[in-house]
Amino acid sequence: MNKQILLLLLVVNTFCTQYIVYGQGKKSEIATHESIRLETDKIFERLVQIRRDFHENPELAGKEKRTQEIIKKYLLDLGLQVETDIYGYGVVGILEGAKKGKKIAWRAEMDALPNDFPDKSDFKSKVKGVQHGCGHDIHMAIAIGIAEVLAKNKKSLHGTVYFIFQPEEETFAGAKKITENEIFSKFKPDEIYGLHVTALPVGQIMVKPNEMFAYQKEIRIQFKNTLSAEEVKELTVKIRNSLVRSKNGSKPWEIQSITDPKIGLTNPNTIFKDYLIAEENFRAYSKNDVFRIDAEVYETDAARLKNIIPTIEQVMKDNNYASHLLSIMYIKENPTVLNDPNLTRSSINTLDNIYGKGFVTPDYGQVPYFNDDFAYFQQKIPGVYFLLGGSNFEKGIIAMNHAPNFEVDEECIRTGVRTFSSLLFQKGK
Ligand SMILES: [Zn+2]
Numbered sequence: 001m002n003k004q005i006l007l008l009l010l011v012v013n014t015f016c017t018q019y020i021v022y023g024q025g026k027k028s029e030i031a032t033h034e035s036i037r038l039e040t041d042k043i044f045e046r047l048v049q050i051r052r053d054f055h056e057n058p059e060l061a062g063k064e065k066r067t068q069e070i071i072k073k074y075l076l077d078l079g080l081q082v083e084t085d086i087y088g089y090g091v092v093g094i095l096e097g098a099k100k101g102k103k104i105a106w107r108a109e110m111d112a113l114p115n116d117f118p119d120k121s122d123f124k125s126k127v128k129g130v131q132h133g134c135g136h137d138i139h140m141a142i143a144i145g146i147a148e149v150l151a152k153n154k155k156s157l158h159g160t161v162y163f164i165f166q167p168e169e170e171t172f173a174g175a176k177k178i179t180e181n182e183i184f185s186k187f188k189p190d191e192i193y194g195l196h197v198t199a200l201p202v203g204q205i206m207v208k209p210n211e212m213f214a215y216q217k218e219i220r221i222q223f224k225n226t227l228s229a230e231e232v233k234e235l236t237v238k239i240r241n242s243l244v245r246s247k248n249g250s251k252p253w254e255i256q257s258i259t260d261p262k263i264g265l266t267n268p269n270t271i272f273k274d275y276l277i278a279e280e281n282f283r284a285y286s287k288n289d290v291f292r293i294d295a296e297v298y299e300t301d302a303a304r305l306k307n308i309i310p311t312i313e314q315v316m317k318d319n320n321y322a323s324h325l326l327s328i329m330y331i332k333e334n335p336t337v338l339n340d341p342n343l344t345r346s347s348i349n350t351l352d353n354i355y356g357k358g359f360v361t362p363d364y365g366q367v368p369y370f371n372d373d374f375a376y377f378q379q380k381i382p383g384v385y386f387l388l389g390g391s392n393f394e395k396g397i398i399a400m401n402h403a404p405n406f407e408v409d410e411e412c413i414r415t416g417v418r419t420f421s422s423l424l425f426q427k428g429k
């Protein structure tokens with residue numbers, strides 16, 4: 001046998017071995033995601049029942065006692081290690097895969113809202129004045145579902161998955177407190193993921209790198225209580241108008257437009273890309289000799305945040321009220337959800353590889369009015385926050401969070417469990 005042929009045979013042999021190994025890897029990967037799909041379908045009805053139980057028994061921020069007990073029992077039954085000494089009524093379920101890998105966290109919120117809106121469902125809230133109007137009941141059902149699906153695939157699972165059930169999201173306290181807790185530094189996940197169900201079409205998954213929402217700030221303007229009611233009204237309108245910037249006269253405050261294909265989040269020229277808006281209702285009230293105006297503003301561009309206070313000062317000056325002005329300050333400055341660009345891109349690629357190109361819908365805008373304390377986790381570890389569609393327009397179901405008619409198509413639980421079980425499975429490697 002001459003040397004060249006030997007070399008050729010060696011090359012062919014190496015190539016074939018690699019091809020076979022790659023082929024088998026791909027094959028076992030397909031089998032895993034098929035098993036995730038089947039397992040999700042098997043538990044779907046049960047997850048719907050779990051969600052409805054949470055929906056009927058909502059608990060406000062700081063009071064998630066029953067919710068905690070139910071989650072804890074479920075995770076223990078799945079064989080997960082459970083920690084509750086994390087903050088408030090929080091629960092962390094720890095699932096160890098049989099194979100070596102990364103430490104990945106998944107976050108789901110637990111609290112409900114102080115609402116009393118009419119609810120046409122058969123599983124209405126049994127607690128007067130408290131409702132799951134943000135969809136956290138859906139998030140918990142999805143997280144429980146992912147825990148179950150991944151627990152059943154434990155033998156092929158790489159790394160450790162931490163299921164963080166977080167209390168007190170609506171008050172923006174829970175995530176911050178958890179990240180400050182010693183136990184969190186002990187877990188020290190490498191990456192964190194989470195989602196929010198919202199008014200997009202059911203099952204649609206949307207994400208973008210960096211800011212998912214506009215920066216949310218609450219300003220307090222204080223001036224001497226010497227202006228007439230008419231003057232205050234006029235001044236308020238002027239301040240509000242000075243705090244509006246939108247593309248070509250568009251109306252980014254009309255949040256229902258986020259799903260509009262021409263101007264909504266999926267369009268690269270969306271009106272939700274570059275704006276500054278102030279909420280409609282300024283809260284104006286007097287206290288002793290001081291008149292206060294409190295207002296929430298939403299700015300998409302971090303670099304322009306520094307212009308907000310000087311803009312208001314200018315309005316006061318232009319209208320000869322400068323001598324009445326006492327102070328302008330921020331009374332709320334929450335961090336905003338910032339998706340790690342590399343992890344966002346790799347997550348989109350992973351999901352598109354498993355479920356087909358275009359499975360994840362690109363998001364080009366920043367949603368106004370909303371924010372999530374998931375931002376605190378992202379300050380500590382890189383993470384990605386997804387939006388999951390829960391609306392079914394044909395059925396008249398619109399999952400606009402906090403709105404009086406908020407309703408969710410429960411099919412999104414199936415999409416959420418299947419998709420993110422696959423993602424976390426791949427991310428652990
Ligand atoms: Zn909310």
Ligand SMILES: [Zn+2]
Nearest residue numbers: 134135136196
């Ligand atoms: Zn929420």
